[in-house]
Amino acid sequence: MEREGPSVIPVEEQPVEISPPPGERPYFATLIAGLEEIVVDELRERLPDATVLGAVRGKVFFSSSRPPDEVLSLFTVENVFAYAGQICELPRTEDGLEVIEQWLAGLELEPALEAHQQLHGPYGEPSFRITAHRAGAHDYNSLQIAAAAGAGVVQRYGWGVDLDAYDYDVRVYVTDDTAVAGVRLTPDALHQRARVRHGAASLNATVAHAMCRLTRPTEKQVVLDPMCGAATLLVERNRLGRPRLMIGADLFREPLHLARINVAAAGVEAWLINWDARRMCLARGSVDAVICNMPWGRRIGSHQGNRHLYPGFVRELVRVLKPGGVAALLTQEKRLITRLVGRSGRLKIIREDHLSLSGTHPAIYLVERTGL
Numbered sequence: 427m428e429r430e431g432p433s434v435i436p437v438e439e440q441p442v443e444i445s446p447p448p449g450e451r452p453y454f455a456t457l458i459a460g461l462e463e464i465v466v467d468e469l470r471e472r473l474p475d476a477t478v479l480g481a482v483r484g485k486v487f488f489s490s491s492r493p494p495d496e497v498l499s500l501f502t503v504e505n506v507f508a509y510a511g512q513i514c515e516l517p518r519t520e521d522g523l524e525v526i527e528q529w530l531a532g533l534e535l536e537p538a539l540e541a542h543q544q545l546h547g548p549y550g551e552p553s554f555r556i557t558a559h560r561a562g563a564h565d566y567n568s569l570q571i572a573a574a575a576g577a578g579v580v581q582r583y584g585w586g587v588d589l590d591a592y593d594y595d596v597r598v599y600v601t602d603d604t605a606v607a608g609v610r611l612t613p614d615a616l617h618q619r620a621r622v623r624h625g626a627a628s629l630n631a632t633v634a635h636a637m638c639r640l641t642r643p644t645e646k647q648v649v650l651d652p653m654c655g656a657a658t659l660l661v662e663r664n665r666l667g668r669p670r671l672m673i674g675a676d677l678f679r680e681p682l683h684l685a686r687i688n689v690a691a692a693g694v695e696a697w698l699i700n701w702d703a704r705r706m707c708l709a710r711g712s713v714d715a716v717i718c719n720m721p722w723g724r725r726i727g728s729h730q731g732n733r734h735l736y737p738g739f740v741r742e743l744v745r746v747l748k749p750g751g752v753a754a755l756l757t758q759e760k761r762l763i764t765r766l767v768g769r770s771g772r773l774k775i776i777r778e779d780h781l782s783l784s785g786t787h788p789a790i791y792l793v794e795r796t797g798l
Contacts, residue, residue, distance in 0.1 A: 437462050441514050441604045442480035446489030450477060451541060452509035453497055454608055457632065459484040460781035460789075464636040465502045472499050482601070484782075494541045494611060501635040501665060504615050507597060507608030508538035516603045518564045523574040526598070526605060530578025535596070538609040542594065545611055553588035554579060554596055557610075562602040571600055575607070628655060629719045629756070630783065633790075634662040637717050637754040640777065640792050646670050647714040650746070652703040652739070653677070657685035657696070659717045664694045669715075675699040675706070704738025706746055713746045716753035720763075722788060732759050740766040744773060747795035752776075758788040772797050 446452045457465050462481040469476055469488055476490040487509065490497055498506055511533045516522050556579065558571035575598045576587060585594075595610040617631045638659065641649070643666040651659045654674030663672065674689075674696050676682050682698055689696050701707060720739075721732055736759065743753055753773075757763050767773045777792035 437481050437483055441512055441606075442482060442487045444479055444487060444509060444512060446479065447477055450489035450491045451494075451537065452479065452487065452489045453541075453611075454485050454487045454507050454509050454606065455500065455503035456485055456505045456507070457503045458630060458636075458781055458783055460779050460783075461502055461633070461636050462486055464639055464779065465500070468500055468502050468639065473497065485599070485606075494544050498545075498612060498616075501616070501662070502632050502639070504617055504632060505610055505612045506616075507610050508541035510535050510538040510596070510607040510609060512604065512606045514604050516600065516605050518562070518603060520565050522564065522600075523566050523570055526571060526600075527574040527578040527581075529605070530575045530598075530607070531581040533578070533582070533607060535579075535583070535609065539594070542609050542611055546613075549593045551586070552593040553586045553591065554594040555587065555589050555592040556596050556598060558598045558600065560600045562600070564600070571598055629658045631658055631662060633756065633781065633783065634658045634717075634719070635665065636779075637719075637756060637790055638663040638666055640754045640779075640790065641715040641717060641752050643667060643669070643715070648712060649673070649715045649717065650708070650713045651675070651717050652701075652706060652742075653718055653720060654685055654698070655681045655719065657688045657694075657698075659719065660685070660689060660696050661692045661694055663717060664692065668695065672696040673699065673708075673713075675701045675703070677702055704735065704742060706742045708746045710745050711748045714748055714751050716743060716747065716751070716755075718753065718755050720755055720757040720759070722758040722786070729759070732762060736762050736766055740770055740773070743793070744770050744795065747773075749795055749798055751795045753791075753793045753795075755791045755793060756788055757791070758786055760789055763791060767791070767793055 444452055465486050466478055473490050476488050479487040513529050556572040556576040558568040560568045597608050599606045645667050647669040648671045649669045651674045654676050657674055660674050674685055685698055767775055773793050775791050776794050779790040781788055
């Protein structure tokens with residue numbers, strides 16, 4: 427069944443009002459900033475009875491009556507937390523540290539801990555750590571926030587601190603004058619999947635999954651990743667249902683070797699080919715969907731090299747895509763790709779999602795093949 431496009435949700439400034447309906451437990455998910463609408467779309471599909479409470483950049487807040495293990499079924503998020511509390515009008519001066527300590531000392535973590543215990547079991551004498559993240563201008567840093575919050579938790583619960591073999595990871599996110607706290611439910615970040623072998627510029631799996639969702643996945647599609655690297659996109663596309671045919675290709679043999687290992691480990695059926703993406707050995711109009719993490723000129727390639735690669739690739743994209751077919755392209759070469767798509771005469775950009783990814787700022791461009 428063909429999926430609808432992502433839902434429109436406003437990405438708000440802090441704070442989000444957390445008022446879940448009766449019987450629903452509040453959560454929040456952290457994600458690659460810029461994927462908020464796609465995450466909400468997946469949330470509504472996988473947990474249709476969940477309530478979306480709001481979104482800020484890098485986080486989506488929601489509530490659900492489903493068991494916590496079902497909440498962890500999302501593929502476009504980094505971590506999922508049982509929501510514990512929020513404060514507003516937090517001082518940005520050093521006085522804010524005392525406010526944070528007092529807040530955690532008075533914060534009831536039991537509802538969030540119950541969700542954690544349903545997943546991981548109870549602990550007799552638990553240990554914990556505080557992980558703090560800060561954004562905005564403050565007279566204190568993340569380590570000081572963690573120390574103040576940890577002192578508050580010790581004051582209330584008397585737990586031991588263990589930074590490595592902890593039982594509970596309590597997270598505190600401070601953004602400007604707002605702080606949000608939660609208990610992490612995901613033992614490892616959800617992007618740590620999809621590959622048993624990593625390439626030089628392997629893509630974050632949650633971003634890969636988001637790209638695949640944008641291509642309107644169906645089981646009848648012929649899907650192509652013309653610069654597949656270690657095959658993260660192919661593995662994530664398979665999570666959305668096996669298409670009729672999936673093809674991965676790369677100019678270099680070493681990434682293709684890693685791709686073969688990864689698709690075999692994930693049980694993915696795909697043809698893997700060694701080629702130049704400017705000269706694809708495919709018939710005209712034979713592909714329904716293209717997914718591609720293009721070279722950005724950072725870890726892989728160069729801007730000068732991309733000026734030679736991108737024009738030939740776009741010409742081939744026009745040739746192999748069926749009319750009405752789509753391509754999800756990730757790149758930081760924004761001017762270059764938008765100029766080439768605009769000049770192609772048969773392609774148009776129908777959606778852009780601008781991300782913040784490991785210190786870089788690429789965009790996912792959803793491109794549609796028009797005409798005959």
